[in-house]
Amino acid sequence: MELEKKKFLTDADLPFCKGCGHNHIAANTEKALQLLGYDPMNVVLVTDIGCHGIIDKSFLTHTVHGLHGRSVALATGVSAALNNPEKKVIVFIGDGGATIGMQHLIDAAHNGFNMTVVIHNNMLYGMTGGQPSEFTPAGFKTPTLPDGGKKTGYDICKLIAAVEGASYVCRLEGISDFSEQLAEAFSKKGFSLVEVMEICPSYGVKSNPGMKLSKVIENAGLIINKFVDREVDNYKTEVKTEFRSLFSESDAIQTKFPSKLEKPVRLMLCGSAGEGVQAAAEFILKAGITSGLNGTKKGSYPVTVGVGFSAAEIILSSEEILYTGSPNPDVICVTSSDGLEYARKTLANMKGGKLFIDSSLKAPDTKAEVIYFPFRERGGAKNSSIYSIFYFLTKTQLFPMDSLLSVFNENKIAKKFDQDKMFQALNEPFVDGLTDNKKVIV
Numbered sequence: 001m002e003l004e005k006k007k008f009l010t011d012a013d014l015p016f017c018k019g020c021g022h023n024h025i026a027a028n029t030e031k032a033l034q035l036l037g038y039d040p041m042n043v044v045l046v047t048d049i050g051c052h053g054i055i056d057k058s059f060l061t062h063t064v065h066g067l068h069g070r071s072v073a074l075a076t077g078v079s080a081a082l083n084n085p086e087k088k089v090i091v092f093i094g095d096g097g098a099t100i101g102m103q104h105l106i107d108a109a110h111n112g113f114n115m116t117v118v119i120h121n122n123m124l125y126g127m128t129g130g131q132p133s134e135f136t137p138a139g140f141k142t143p144t145l146p147d148g149g150k151k152t153g154y155d156i157c158k159l160i161a162a163v164e165g166a167s168y169v170c171r172l173e174g175i176s177d178f179s180e181q182l183a184e185a186f187s188k189k190g191f192s193l194v195e196v197m198e199i200c201p202s203y204g205v206k207s208n209p210g211m212k213l214s215k216v217i218e219n220a221g222l223i224i225n226k227f228v229d230r231e232v233d234n235y236k237t238e239v240k241t242e243f244r245s246l247f248s249e250s251d252a253i254q255t256k257f258p259s260k261l262e263k264p265v266r267l268m269l270c271g272s273a274g275e276g277v278q279a280a281a282e283f284i285l286k287a288g289i290t291s292g293l294n295g296t297k298k299g300s301y302p303v304t305v306g307v308g309f310s311a312a313e314i315i316l317s318s319e320e321i322l323y324t325g326s327p328n329p330d331v332i333c334v335t336s337s338d339g340l341e342y343a344r345k346t347l348a349n350m351k352g353g354k355l356f357i358d359s360s361l362k363a364p365d366t367k368a369e370v371i372y373f374p375f376r377e378r379g380g381a382k383n384s385s386i387y388s389i390f391y392f393l394t395k396t397q398l399f400p401m402d403s404l405l406s407v408f409n410e411n412k413i414a415k416k417f418d419q420d421k422m423f424q425a426l427n428e429p430f431v432d433g434l435t436d437n438k439k440v441i442v
């Protein structure tokens, strides 16, 4: 199928292998959207991992690319947030992704979310080398199932029709021109689904020489048919006319203090979960911004957020910063043994800078200047990270202490905090003469 002028696809070659059915789906989608007169800027294409998903770079529409099997879940959010009949949300998903994200599919159909899901059913996992999916028909061979599957694959059309809620469900053979069927699905209100049966020449054809797509479909007991076609009025969210931007003026942090920071400073806080590391990082970041600087923060912690290390990388600069995180910090504050383990590699790579480290710990070999302070003993474990940022600012004076205090005092943590005690503790000299490996700080 040739189009005179592409409106939805770039002029670049499509990224798929020669003969891959995904090529036809992309071309037919272009034609279907043209038939319906859509503007590319009113189309949101949501894809996920798999060969089918690499098409998004070729589409001139909005595109969203998600985790394997999660495109329907993402599209549900897009569709609910937009709630705008002018916008067309289209999901591209493989049979592998549809297997992994089956519950999202069922829920989106059941609730009638506005979208069209196009399942690229090549009956195997293409991108990873041809493993079977739950859609692989009995007898269909793949590189990792050389004798063919024993189980019948899912009949996704019957399944989605059965959950009720969809406005349109059809299965078609993905050859020649099927743009009118796609256009029919795209034009439906609510949830529509098209299962396109196709072939992966690289793995499907190789494992099943001489096979005919129509024969595989027939042997699988699947019917090329329209399973649902009805008018629905099932899903509605409140129509939003005004959207508050995350960057709206009211949220902007005002500059209240001066700063003479000449070059960017990169600070890393390393402590333990539950010991205020992320809160401390936000305080120091906002204090910098209050002092007229630009700032970024990157938080790191294990998925089990209640245990283990907690770290934050903060960059402050008078120039615009276009990234987060920094592998080469200027200053590291380490307040716990979890934090020390996390910081070890970074410390070994440091060519200079400063390490403020809790006096209960032993600093590893590093070219950073090592300064011990009893953050945990004087502030308690829970406040150790907050103590460390006040200590950092006292020692470096990179911007006014008043900026940190103004940010801190706006937070409810401040009400439970004895600031007089903290400043007394921070200013009291610390002499550590007990262990050989530590410097004596006066």
Ligand SMILES: Cc1ncc(C[n+]2csc(CCOP(=O)(O)OP(=O)(O)O)c2C)c(N)n1
Residues within 6 Å of the ligand: 049, 050, 051, 052, 053, 067, 068, 093, 094, 095, 096, 097, 098, 100, 120, 122, 124, 125, 126, 127, 128, 133
């Ligand atoms: C949750 C998850 N599981 C497994 C993978 C590994 N993986 C990447 S692509 C792929 C196969 C994709 O197959 P399919 O969705 O059918 O798309 P196709 O490549 O056939 O277009 C797999 C299993 C992954 N990225 N994420």
Ligand code: SF4
Residues within 6 Å of the ligand: 015, 016, 017, 019, 020, 021, 022, 051, 052, 122, 126, 127, 199, 200, 201, 202, 203
């Ligand atoms: S590996 Fe298979 S599914 Fe992937 S692009 Fe090539 S033919 Fe298509």
